[in-house]
Amino acid sequence: MTLLRARPLVVEKPQLAQPCASCDARGISVCSAIEDPDLARLAALAHTLTVAPGSSFIEEGDPAEHFYNITAGTTKLFKALPDGRRQITGFAGPGHFLGLAVSSTYAFTAEAVEPTRVCRFSRTKLRGLLADFPALERRLLDTAANELVLAQEQMLLLGRKTARERMASFLVSRAEGEHLRPIDCRHHAAPETVTLPMTRSDIADYLGLTIETVSRTLTRLRGEKLIDIPVPSRIVLRNPAGLQSLAAGLN
Amino acid sequence: MTLLRARPLVVEKPQLAQPCASCDARGISVCSAIEDPDLARLAALAHTLTVAPGSSFIEEGDPAEHFYNITAGTTKLFKALPDGRRQITGFAGPGHFLGLAVSSTYAFTAEAVEPTRVCRFSRTKLRGLLADFPALERRLLDTAANELVLAQEQMLLLGRKTARERMASFLVSRAEGEHLRPIDCRHHAAPETVTLPMTRSDIADYLGLTIETVSRTLTRLRGEKLIDIPVPSRIVLRNPAGLQSLAAGLN
C-alpha cells in the first residue's frame, strides 16, 4: 500500500532563521514551507508556543478550544486509564495538525518529547478562515483521512502482531518517516539510521508492550544482525529488507 | 469525554419504503434522512449496491476509485497479514463513509456482515461536488476527525486493556451505538439489549483476542451477573454501570 503523501504543512509566522530543534544545524529556517497564500493567512491567526520536553500543551478532558500545528520538534499523543496504563496513539512531528475532532473536550494528551514549537489557533477563528479557503479544508480532510489509515495500521499492529513484528514495524516506519520531514528539518543522518527521541517507556506505550520487552526485543534483533544500537537513541538498520518482511508478518 | 455526534448521514436516491435491514420492520423508509439539498445532489451521483453477508465491496489493495456511504446493514472493515491474521478496524453501519483516504489503493477490505446497501460514488465526481458544496466537505472532515477519536480509543483498548475490559468496552459502546442510528433504522429492542450481528470470530478480530477468549469472557461476565446471553447474538446488559466502570479500567 503506497500512500500519496503530501508534503507536511508547517504553519508559522515568518521569522528569522531558527536552529532546527531535532538536530542542531543553525541558520536554517523552518518557515520555508510557507508558500501558499492561504497558509500566510492562517499563520497570521496563530500564536507560536514553545514547549519543553515533558510539558504538555493539550490535556485529555480539557475544553477543546484550540487547534494546533506542530512546527518543530516531536510530541507524543496519548490516552490514559485511571490506573496509569497509557497508550501513545502517535508521535507528531513538524506539519502535524492536532485537535481536529469536533468534540467539546480533547480526547488525548499531547506532550513534548523534544523541545517543540507549535502554532495555536482559536477554533472559531479557524472555522471562519476555512469558510474562505476551501483548499485548506480539503487539505485538512486529506490529512485526517490519511491519519485514519495510519491508525488502522496501528490497530493491526496492536491487535495482531508479535513483539518482534511490532518493533520491526516501528523501526521501518520511523525510517520511512525520516523522508517525510520538511526538507529543511531533516536529520542529517544516514538513511538507514533511525533516531529515537523518545524513551523506551514511550516506545513501549506506543507498541502496547513493556519497557523490558522493548529492550529485550531490540537486543534480540541486534543478535540477529538486523540492527545495530550504537547508542540507545540511535538504531542502525543493518538489514532493512529483513526488517520490512518481519514487519509485514512474513517469517 | 463526550462527543458532539452528528446524526448519521445516509445518502440514497429517493425511493419507496424499504424493509429495515437490521430488524425486519417493514414500511419504513431508510431515506428519510435525506433532507438537505446537498444530499439530494450527492444522491443523484450515486449508484446503489446491495451486498450479501460474506461478500466484500472494497478489497485491500484495489485501486481506490470509489467512495462509499453505507445506507443500511452492517459491514466489517479489516486489514489482514499474509498468514491470515486479521484485525477488524471497525464495524460500519448506516451513515458511514468509506474510502475517504487519499491513497492510490484501499488500505482495508470492507465486507458485509448483514445484508447491506451502499451508495457508491466516483471519486473524481465527488471532488467536483465538494468544490460546489463546502458544507459537505466540512461534514466529511468532522466525520473523519471523529473517527480518528474512535480509532484512538480502540488503540487504547488493543494496547492496554485486558480481555474483560475489552469485552465490556465493546458491549458498552455497542449499546451506546444503538442510539446513534438513524431514527427509522433503530433496532426495536430494549435499550439494555445489544444485538451482535457479527460472529464471535469477528468480535475476536475486532478486540485483538481469539474466539475462545471471547466466549470464555462472555461466560464469565454472565457468571458475574453483569450480562445475560439469551441467544449468542443478543446480550442483555444486566449491570450497565458495572460494565461501564470495567470498560473504563476501574475495578
Next chain:
DNA sequence: CGTTGTGTTGATATTAATCAACAAGTGTGG
C-alpha cells in the same frame, strides 16, 4: 440423517508481563 458452521468448554503451551537486580549516565551538593 449426515454435514457444516458456530459457539462453548477443557487441558496445555507460550508469549509477554511482572518482579528483581544491576549497569551506565546525569545532575546535585558538599
Next chain:
DNA sequence: CCACACTTGTTGATTAATATCAACACAACG
C-alpha cells in the same frame, strides 16, 4: 572533585494472561 541520588536501559527468574490444541453441543441445511 567526588559521593550521592536519580533516571534510563538492560538482563535474569518467575508468573500470569491469553493462545493453542482438542473435544463436544447445537442449529441450520441439504
